[in-house]
Amino acid sequence: MPKTNDRSQTFSCMKCGEPYKVYPPQTGYEIAMLEPCTEGCNKSMNVICKNCSNEIKIYWCSGHIHVVSGSF
Numbered sequence: 001m002p003k004t005n006d007r008s009q010t011f012s013c014m015k016c017g018e019p020y021k022v023y024p025p026q027t028g029y030e031i032a033m034l035e036p037c038t039e040g041c042n043k044s045m046n047v048i049c050k051n052c053s054n055e056i057k058i059y060w061c062s063g064h065i066h067v068v069s070g071s072f
Protein backbone atom coordinates (compact mmCIF):
# COMPACT_ATOMS: atom_id res chain seq x y z
CA MET A 1 0.00 0.00 0.00
CA PRO A 2 1.37 3.41 -0.91
CA LYS A 3 2.22 5.50 2.11
CA THR A 4 3.16 8.62 0.27
CA ASN A 5 -0.24 9.92 -0.65
CA ASP A 6 -1.74 12.62 1.50
CA ARG A 7 -5.05 11.38 2.81
CA SER A 8 -6.17 14.75 4.02
CA GLN A 9 -9.27 16.31 2.57
CA THR A 10 -9.96 19.98 2.23
CA PHE A 11 -13.16 21.69 3.28
CA SER A 12 -14.02 25.31 3.62
CA CYS A 13 -15.67 27.00 6.56
CA MET A 14 -19.35 27.57 5.95
CA LYS A 15 -19.20 30.95 7.65
CA CYS A 16 -16.05 32.60 6.39
CA GLY A 17 -14.88 30.33 3.59
CA GLU A 18 -11.52 29.63 5.19
CA PRO A 19 -10.13 26.39 3.78
CA TYR A 20 -8.92 23.78 6.21
CA LYS A 21 -7.59 20.26 6.02
CA VAL A 22 -8.92 17.29 7.88
CA TYR A 23 -7.15 13.98 8.34
CA PRO A 24 -8.72 10.55 8.80
CA PRO A 25 -9.01 9.69 12.52
CA GLN A 26 -7.87 6.14 11.92
CA THR A 27 -7.06 3.71 9.13
CA GLY A 28 -10.13 2.60 7.26
CA TYR A 29 -11.98 5.87 7.40
CA GLU A 30 -11.23 7.52 4.11
CA ILE A 31 -14.20 9.66 3.22
CA ALA A 32 -15.03 12.88 5.01
CA MET A 33 -18.59 14.12 4.86
CA LEU A 34 -20.62 16.90 6.36
CA GLU A 35 -23.54 14.61 7.14
CA PRO A 36 -23.61 11.31 9.03
CA CYS A 37 -23.13 8.18 6.98
CA THR A 38 -26.43 6.44 6.44
CA GLU A 39 -24.71 3.07 6.78
CA GLY A 40 -23.81 3.69 10.38
CA CYS A 41 -20.05 3.64 9.92
CA ASN A 42 -19.55 7.30 10.66
CA LYS A 43 -17.07 8.64 13.11
CA SER A 44 -17.54 12.28 13.93
CA MET A 45 -14.86 14.87 14.50
CA ASN A 46 -15.11 18.51 15.45
CA VAL A 47 -12.94 21.03 13.70
CA ILE A 48 -12.64 24.62 14.81
CA CYS A 49 -12.11 27.19 12.08
CA LYS A 50 -8.91 29.05 12.87
CA ASN A 51 -10.24 32.19 11.26
CA CYS A 52 -13.70 32.65 12.82
CA SER A 53 -13.83 29.90 15.47
CA ASN A 54 -16.87 28.35 13.86
CA GLU A 55 -17.18 24.71 14.87
CA ILE A 56 -17.63 22.27 12.03
CA LYS A 57 -18.57 18.65 12.45
CA ILE A 58 -17.01 16.20 10.04
CA TYR A 59 -18.18 12.62 9.66
CA TRP A 60 -15.85 9.92 8.45
CA CYS A 61 -16.99 6.96 6.42
CA SER A 62 -15.17 3.73 5.76
CA GLY A 63 -16.03 3.86 2.10
CA HIS A 64 -19.58 2.88 1.26
CA ILE A 65 -21.13 3.96 -1.96
CA HIS A 66 -23.43 6.64 -0.68
CA VAL A 67 -26.73 7.47 -2.17
CA VAL A 68 -27.61 10.97 -1.12
CA SER A 69 -31.34 11.30 -1.42
CA GLY A 70 -32.73 14.46 -2.90
CA SER A 71 -29.50 15.61 -4.46
CA PHE A 72 -30.37 14.97 -8.05
Ligand SMILES: [Zn+2]
Pocket residue numbers: 013014015016017018049050051052053054
Ligand atom coordinates in the same frame (compact mmCIF):
# COMPACT_ATOMS: atom_id res chain seq x y z
ZN1 LIG B 1 -14.52 30.29 9.54
Ligand SMILES: [Zn+2]
Pocket residue numbers: 037038039040041042061062063064
Ligand atom coordinates in the same frame (compact mmCIF):
# COMPACT_ATOMS: atom_id res chain seq x y z
ZN1 LIG C 1 -20.35 4.84 5.21
